[in-house]
Amino acid sequence: MEWVKVFAPATIGNIGPGFDVLGLAVQKLGDVIEARKIQSGVKISSIVPAGSDVNLSTDPEKNTAGIAARETLKILEVRGGVELRLEKGIPLGSGLGSSAASAAAAALAVNCLYGNELTKEELILPSTRAEEVVSGGFFADNTAPALLGGATLTRSCLPLDVTRIGSIKRLKIILVTPDTVILTKEARKILPDKIPMKDFVFNMANTSLITAAFAKDDYALFARSLNDVVIEPVRAKLIKGFDQVKENALKAGADGMTISGSGPTVFAITDRLSKARLIEDAMVRTFRQFGTKTFHLITAVDPEGARVIN
Ligand code: HSE
Numbered sequence: 348m349e350w351v352k353v354f355a356p357a358t359i360g361n362i363g364p365g366f367d368v369l370g371l372a373v374q375k376l377g378d379v380i381e382a383r384k385i386q387s388g389v390k391i392s393s394i395v396p397a398g399s400d401v402n403l404s405t406d407p408e409k410n411t412a413g414i415a416a417r418e419t420l421k422i423l424e425v426r427g428g429v430e431l432r433l434e435k436g437i438p439l440g441s442g443l444g445s446s447a448a449s450a451a452a453a454a455l456a457v458n459c460l461y462g463n464e465l466t467k468e469e470l471i472l473p474s475t476r477a478e479e480v481v482s483g484g485f486f487a488d489n490t491a492p493a494l495l496g497g498a499t500l501t502r503s504c505l506p507l508d509v510t511r512i513g514s515i516k517r518l519k520i521i522l523v524t525p526d527t528v529i530l531t532k533e534a535r536k537i538l539p540d541k542i543p544m545k546d547f548v549f550n551m552a553n554t555s556l557i558t559a560a561f562a563k564d565d566y567a568l569f570a571r572s573l574n575d576v577v578i579e580p581v582r583a584k585l586i587k588g589f590d591q592v593k594e595n596a597l598k599a600g601a602d603g604m605t606i607s608g609s610g611p612t613v614f615a616i617t618d619r620l621s622k623a624r625l626i627e628d629a630m631v632r633t634f635r636q637f638g639t640k641t642f643h644l645i646t647a648v649d650p651e652g653a654r655v656i657n
Contacts, residue, residue: 350382353455353655355451357376358371358443359607360444363574364550365558372495378452382457411474415477418476420461448493451653454470471509486501495509513562518616520648521614523592537581537582557572588637593605630643
């Protein structure tokens with residue numbers, strides 16, 4: 348049986364104030380899945396981990412790739428199963444949509460093997476069901492951009508209603524990942540149940556303007572709108588040195604900095620590569636002052652999302 352090879356990018360989800368609704372695919376990082384048809388069921392025959400990840404299960408019911416594959420097969424109503432080989436490029440628990448990338452790649456691979464009956468939009472549901480099992484919440488701000496590319500917005504989870512917004516071509520994203528793990532499940536437990544009306548209005552306005560910025564390819568508007576007064580102050584406490592890293596990123600010229608997803612990755616933005624290098628250096632050095640080693644990268648929007656690469 349022939350193998351198909353699929354890549355799905357890392358994602359920032361949420362983008363700042365757009366908690367659980369705004370997500371963004373980024374270049375240079377992602378997961379790769381090779382898949383082939385088998386007679387029945389879902390089998391994960393191998394996993395190459397990213398870095399020192401040890402918590403990856405080849406049990407298809409405990410791995411988002413396996414769950415997404417099973418859910419996609421169910422929707423396709425086909426006889427037959429799939430064997431998967433997973434190559435992780437995104438560390439688990441980094442806030443870069445690791446589990447969503449595996450799920451998106453597996454869903455696309457199964458669809459490709461079984462006649463491409465489903466659109467990428469239709470693959471968001473099986474991918475998000477897989478994400479739900481590991482994250483403790485049903486949200487598509489990582490799975491949708493991993494599949495569709497660019498920035499995406501979720502209007503509703505049930506029924507799932509997601510739209511691709513667009514991209515910002517000039518945007519340079521400085522990703523810095525401290526060598527600690529934050530599980531989404533845990534980072535959701537600490538969030539407040541109720542928020543003041545003024546914070547709601549502030550975050551809603553900034554979320555709306557980020558949406559407009561990606562629709563209009565307007566970097567300056569995005570730079571003005573990357574502000575979150577609800578989630579960031581709470582989750583920042585999980586990231587040692589966050590306030591100082593942000594202060595130094597802004598001093599080095601960043602137009603904004605916040606947490607990627609549930610962290611610990613943080614990202615800063617600029618529209619100039621020369622500045623991006625200075626900002627990256629300032630952020631990495633500040634984390635180091637707190638005794639934290641980092642993985643870091645300057646990247647941009649991935650406008651394409653999950654794709655077949657063979
Ligand atoms: N929107 C989710 C959260 C994504 O921030 O909890 C986690 O990757």
